[in-house]
Amino acid sequence: MTIQSFNPPRRILMGPGPSDIAPQVLQALSRPTVGHLDPLFIQMMDEVKQLLQYAFQTDNDFTIAVSAPGSAGMEACFVNLIEPGDKVIVCRNGVFGERMRENVIRAGGIAVVVDDNWGEAVCLDKVESALKAHPDTKILAFVHAETSTGARSDAEALGKLAKQHGALTIVDAVTSLAGIPLKVDEWQLDAVYSGSQKCLSCVPGLSPVTFSPLAIEKILARRSPVQSWFLDQSLVLGYWSGKGKRSYHHTAPVNSLYALHESLIMLNNEGLENAWKRHQEVHNKLKLGLEDLGFEFVVKADVRLPQLNTVFIPQGIDDAKIRGHLLNHYNLEIGAGLGSFAGKAWRIGIMGYGARNENVSLCVKALEEVMAQ
Amino acid sequence: MTIQSFNPPRRILMGPGPSDIAPQVLQALSRPTVGHLDPLFIQMMDEVKQLLQYAFQTDNDFTIAVSAPGSAGMEACFVNLIEPGDKVIVCRNGVFGERMRENVIRAGGIAVVVDDNWGEAVCLDKVESALKAHPDTKILAFVHAETSTGARSDAEALGKLAKQHGALTIVDAVTSLAGIPLKVDEWQLDAVYSGSQKCLSCVPGLSPVTFSPLAIEKILARRSPVQSWFLDQSLVLGYWSGKGKRSYHHTAPVNSLYALHESLIMLNNEGLENAWKRHQEVHNKLKLGLEDLGFEFVVKADVRLPQLNTVFIPQGIDDAKIRGHLLNHYNLEIGAGLGSFAGKAWRIGIMGYGARNENVSLCVKALEEVMAQ
Structure with a gap:
């Protein structure tokens, strides 16, 4: 052969x-590989966390990059936050809303779908009606920037609606992060995931995520274990946490994280x-x-x-x-x-x-x- | 900041x-990113498949790289092959046998554990007894090369035992692939996963896997959907399959796959x-x-x-x-x-x-x- x-x-x-990748990001990508528990690497991961906090505009301590593409970041949010029987309102105005619905069902949740036409924003009135009609809703899930249509939904208003009805939010920010305003803390969003390969202009394969203290509280109060071992964020916490000794969970994609670090520095500098x-x-x-x-x-x-x-x-x-x-x-x-x-x-x-x-x-x-x- | x-x-x-990475693999890693549906990239992925078939010594058509580390490759095998209630014999002689047990339980399976001391190989007699005691066993799961202890188990003999008792095998070959003999077809192994960052000397972040026709048959005959959307191999098949048009599933980690391609070429050349x-x-x-x-x-x-x-x-x-x-x-x-x-x-x-x-x-x-x- x-x-x-x-x-x-x-x-x-x-x-x-x-998306197009800056030469310095590709350069960073190919720097010599070090161990995933190397003190220098762990220091770099702390910086990635800080830089991601800036990009997401959040102080959330749990702000990391899932070691897999955006679809895995999406799944990490759903399988950690949903317990079997949890009701989730899913806004569907494109491919990724439908993927969210799939995730809800596979995680054992009950999906209530709010449909809008492809190419339109999620309709706030419909969401409000759904929240009123389903007062037992645990989570409102929506896509901030629909990659399949190019439509932006009002994440701030949706976040507010969810809070008014006592629901957490799961937000797809794959295409929005760093491209349009996204303010996780100000808008009180709870679980937000993105991808490395869109407006961060990093290589594909990583999924930045951030969880609010409320989201973490729900995860830690689970009665059933997260169905995915790889995406169980209570285990991942032990590796990314800044406190004390890092525990091994899985081998981090070292070089891809170099690239993410560099692309976030570029964002920070700009x-x-x-x-x-x-x-x-x-x-x-x-x-x-x-x-x-x-x-x-x-x-x-x-x-x-x-x-x-x-x-x-x-x-x-x-x-x-x-x-x-x-x-x-x-x-x-x-x-x-x-x-x-x-x-x-x-x-x-x-x-x-x-x-x-x-x-x-x-x-x-x-x-x-x-x-x- | x-x-x-x-x-x-x-x-x-x-x-x-x-592990140490060859300079030419790091070089390949940083080549210009192309789209994950670019015809040239898809051609390269076909080559990755061919090269992985060689490394695994298999003709299995379903031989791909999961877009995430070895732990996700492990999970891909378990969540696709196990349906709720399936009995799985898990051989545990180190950390990764225990992780397999975790996977079985989270996938809704019933784990029967065969324990051996850390640092020892899996005992064939014990496994045979377990298979006899549990004739309804669907899967035998074991680690070929225990990364936590350095012990090699007899994958060939274990594969044979499983076949004699009508069970499929799930095999952890994370550390064995390309380092010691592993002959997927000759040994009749059914679902085998590995990691890019061990004896392939590629960057961490990818998990080569191969599924036998019997394994694919079990997956396609499932009554319940795979609990993970990201790891649902029936969906991934649409992207990796050589036949007809590639369907989008998730964005492949393009540059990491360049590196895997290069490291597999090195293996092929050697x-x-x-x-x-x-x-x-x-x-x-x-x-x-x-x-x-x-x-x-x-x-x-x-x-x-x-x-x-x-x-x-x-x-x-x-x-x-x-x-x-x-x-x-x-x-x-x-x-x-x-x-x-x-x-x-x-x-x-x-x-x-x-x-x-x-x-x-x-x-x-x-x-x-x-x-x-």
Whole structure:
């Protein structure tokens, strides 16, 4: 069997993630591996925690990176917070709301689904009605930034509603973290998960999560063990906790954490507000460019995510052919539609390091050229 | 907040893993990230599959890398194969046998534990008695190479026993894969998981797994859904399967898979038998060196793992002080004892790229110098 080393081309990643990665993050990634219990590494993990607290805008002590992709971070929130029989209101306005529902059921919870159209924000009135109709609701789960549609929901208002009805919140911030305002403490969110490969512009494979003291209280008061050993956060706490000796739980993905550390330093140096502003400004330019080409946005302006631009594929355009052409001739990746948007929409991401002026110019021009053919 | 980039020293990793990593693997790791659905990446994943089939010595079509550390690979095997009420015989002769038992219980199975002393192999007679006493056993679970003790169990004979009694096997090959003979098809093993960071000498964070057709049959015949969405292999199949269009399940850890691909190419180029031989030869030298210094091995020679050498800490020696000294003054990491061996034994790993003549010379000399102080 003769297999050659893999030498990928330099792509420009403007899909829904993984996003473009800064050279210094890739550099950090390949630094020499040290042991996962090495004192120097543990010190670095403390810094990752501090930097994540900043990114999430929280003082939560339990703020870590799950050693697996965002889907595992999602599952970590659900399996730790739900006990069999717990009622959970799930807001579903895209693929990831549906995945939340799946998680509730597999964790033995009772899912009450609040549906909204794809491409729209979660409707606050519907959620309030559901909370009133189900006063025994333990958890309200929703997606802050729907990666499948590009719609932003009002996490602050949803968090407030949940609190008014005595429910905890589980929030999908995979695409929102570092791209648009997300203020975990101010908005009183309880369990929030994200991904390394979106607006943090780190390599895929890690899932930052944060749990509020209320969430931790519910976890510690469980009567039944968490169904997942790997994602049991009461065990993971022993490894990430700053107090005393670290206990071994699993082998941390050392090098990926180097990369996350570096990407969080970049965010810290830029400043969160500046990062939010940059995403918005780059989006404004992209929006003009796309509208000039005749594209229509799927999501209305007031709830549109700057970092994930979903546009309808114009009539008569061959979806796969255009995307293939962009990839093969421009090394430019844009995202296909997901779920009910497959074949109907494209998702153009400007996330993290990818949210740069030059990326937008290239993308707009390349689309113009390719669609003219 | 001022936090500097992390610049780790170049450690020599001779603990139980992560192991020393070849420069070309770290190089591969930091190549430009491409999308997880990029045709070039999918082609590379097909190669990873082929290379893993070689490493596992199997034709199993379902041979992939779980996008998370070995503990998640373990859990993937248990939650997919066990349905609530399934009886599982678990062989426990170290930390990882106990972790298997935890997994069985959390997956709703009934665990029948066969205990052996730490540092000894799993006793075939005891397992046979258990299989006879529990004819309704669905699965036999055991650890091939116990990372907590350094003992090797007879996976071939255990696989045969299971088959004779109509049970499937779940096998922990985290430390054995590529270090000692492991022949999945010839030994008729059904679900086998490993880790990227041991004898494959790749970065930590991935868990190679392989499922036999019998295992897949049991998974596809499930009456209840797998409790984990992230680890549900019937969903993962849609992404890794070579047939037709890849479906999105989760975002693969792209760069880590570059590294795994490269480390498997190195193994393929060396040849499995040569890799096994090298581990044995390097072990022989280490053994002589350690015995010269007066060390006694925890595990008897006939079941001793060449790649993981567990030795008793001599009387009067300060465990943490010596390991700290080796780390701080020699950049050399050896492993502490785990579980009931904590403070009583050291674990010296010579795994994958770490199984080199020069590493052994350094380790023996450094131990001599440090213990003489």
